[in-house]
Amino acid sequence: MPAGARRSLGGRRGRRPLSPPSASAAQAATVCGSATGLCHSGGVPGPTQTVTQQAERLLAVLRGAGGLMVAFSGGVDSGVVLAGAVRALGSTRVIAATAVSGSLPGDELQAARRFATELGVVHLTPSTDELARPGYQANDGDRCYFCKAELLDVLRPLADEHDLPFVATGTNADDLKAGFRPGIRAAAERNAITPLADAGLTKDVVRQIARDWSLSLWDKPASACLSSRIAFGIKISPARLARVERAERGLRSALRMAGLRSENLRVRDLGDIARVEVDAELTPTLATRPDLLAAVIGFDCVELDPAGFRSGAMNELLTDPARFR
Template sequence: MSDRKLEQLKDLFQGMERALIAYSGGVDSTLVAKIAYDVLGDRALAITAVSPSLLPEELIDAQTQSAQIGIKHELVETHEMDNPDYTSNPINRCYFCKSELHDTLKPLALQRGYSYVIDGVNADDLQDYRPGIQAAKERGARSPLAEIGVSKAEVREISRSLCLAWWDKPAQPCLSSRFPYGEAITVTKLQRVGRAEIYLRKLGYQNLRVRSAQDTAKIELPAEDITAFVRDVDLPQLVKAFQDLGFVYVTLDLEGYRSGKLNQVLQ
């Protein structure tokens, strides 16, 4: 199945003269960038949007991965933090984020002569509440993975078959997704939650979230990791580290990590 879909993705890019990839460095957009480069060569360009909602470590990953692929890679700044419709964190916050992204990329693509702006939306994303997808569509972006029906699991399978070292990289949506709807987002809060997640990754935990609610940090780990985490981690030291970052309270979500958990309030 994945071999057939890989060929379909290649065929899709064969029909494009030039393509500009909205490239976050995540496993989805990196696979898209890889296939685009394999088919189009120098007629493909990957662009990463840099803003406070992107961890510096994620930017380094994006640069490293694009260099390994061989695709041309550039950076642009986006300014969603200047938009109160975004920073007030409404339930459609992602719409304003992607609007800013594609309002930046589309004129650039037209100026440079790129026929298409391509993103990494996959088929599973269409089943979740993702208002940003609407913003991208309104601006003419295309989503090859979703068009072909490639699921997240198939993205990883295809990436592994292409010997991409990051095929199992954990999902890392923008840091604004760590805050409950309605809580204002600031640069300070974004940096605080980002540093907290990096602290946990240095302890060896990769698939995780630190959800932030006012002065409280709530750690989400896979349910099967919780017992060992409580047993093995120096919890007083962890609490002190989080408090040094600006949190007052540190909690552990006993349900465990689940992608999109904050969207359950919408149900």
């Protein structure tokens, strides 16, 4: 089967609304820690600074917080914020919180629990209901805005209950420069702090710090919520999220049984069609193995993306992404 070809499966074809953010909120999202005063006074790190020096910048930012709840997704970025907070403040002044909903893969929740246990911090798993927000369900280009709004609206009261002055996210310096991050606006409106960005740390530096600190997740591939697999404009539902999770789990299992592995794997929901993205070096192999693509169940048709995995690939389908920044 040539790359990009489809495997036909037959069958049929076929809590509170939140206003979008203002322009001023979008501007606020690019100001380093302006709402909290936690931005380290040293400015952006220079190219000659060592990883150790840049890690110390992060710890300096975190010491200024006094105590915080970390919105911990289970990924490297928020994991470094969490580990750094424990180093800077001690485990009694830090709580990890991982939101549980239909958009979080079950494997990610288990990994988050293990990491929090390794650090010896309290780990809360509050439920969030982003699907109750019409803006999230609609799945327009600003879906992430409503997701982050729900997350922080749940975490802020929890932080207050535990006498923690701040809620921190894993936003890094690269995220602030990216052209499409609606969630950053929601976080800025709710005064969430961004220690990595405030310290001027890029994604690569964050991963280097995680490795230097011997964190178990230092080489973990980037992940995203299940909703990110669903094409913009297709309404998000629990059934669609579950279908994507089953499809990805099935394909990973099939690859493992065939002695193959893809660090990055996504099943994109285009409606009746599933588009599979794997590591570029695995794509030619998968193109000749329709038996492996058959593990992607629940769709009328499955196609292999010849370009391979690309973070944020769904954003390519937006006609005007600037409208949602």
